[in-house]
Amino acid sequence: MVYLTRRVTFSAAHRLWSNHLTEEENYQIYDKCANPNGHGHNYILEVTVHGQPDPKTGMVMNLTDMKKITNEQVVDWVDHKHLNYDVPWLEGVIPTAEMLAIKFWERLERGFPTGLLYEVTLHETENNSASYRGEHTDALEAGIA
Template sequence: MVYLTRVEHFNAAHRLYNESWSDAQNLEVFGKCSNANWHGHNYELHVTIKGEPHPETGFVFNAKTLGDLIKDIIVERVDHRNLNMDVDFMKGKFTSAENFAIGIWNELQPHVAEKGAQLHCIKLYETPRIYVEYFG
């Protein structure tokens, strides 16, 4: 089994808050991330697929095709957007890095499978020191 990872970058804003809680409780749980005026991140997205190299190309998957899929399906929809308000697949969800990674997986997986590949992992860096991994 060979694993291929493509890395993309984008910027997005969000707010972590629970509408049923008071501002004080949101601040206590989410800290500055509950700021009513939002906050942003420079995200780094790692998309890993897995498989066996094709005998005619040596590729598990064409890296250019994978990059195009990520840009078309994810980056164009989230870059310089508000995750709470502008991103359809995040509407009504807490915009934590965990939920965002799951949302990215759910959006990409059918397109990757359609091209004959198997999605292995979404790794999403929210900051250089905080990231989540989702394996479906």
């Protein structure tokens, strides 16, 4: 099995805030990330597919196709946007790195051939990232699939 990763960058703003918490709880949990005007990040998104290289091309997937799918499904929607307000498919989502990784997976899964997408990793900062491998992998890891 070969794992092929395409890395892209984008810039976006967000505010961490839960309507299920009080104002005091939001500021206690999210601290400065609860700023009413939001704040921004220069994100790095890594999209990984897996499979056996095609004997004719030597590729698991053409990187040009990976770039096109990633841009169409995610980057074109989020780059230079406020994630809380400008992205319809993120409406109602608290845009933490964890939730964004899940939502990006959901979008990317629609664009890639079935079973090819392996992992989505979103680097929010140099020190913070979240990775997601889909619900099927979650079930396997929990021993219930």
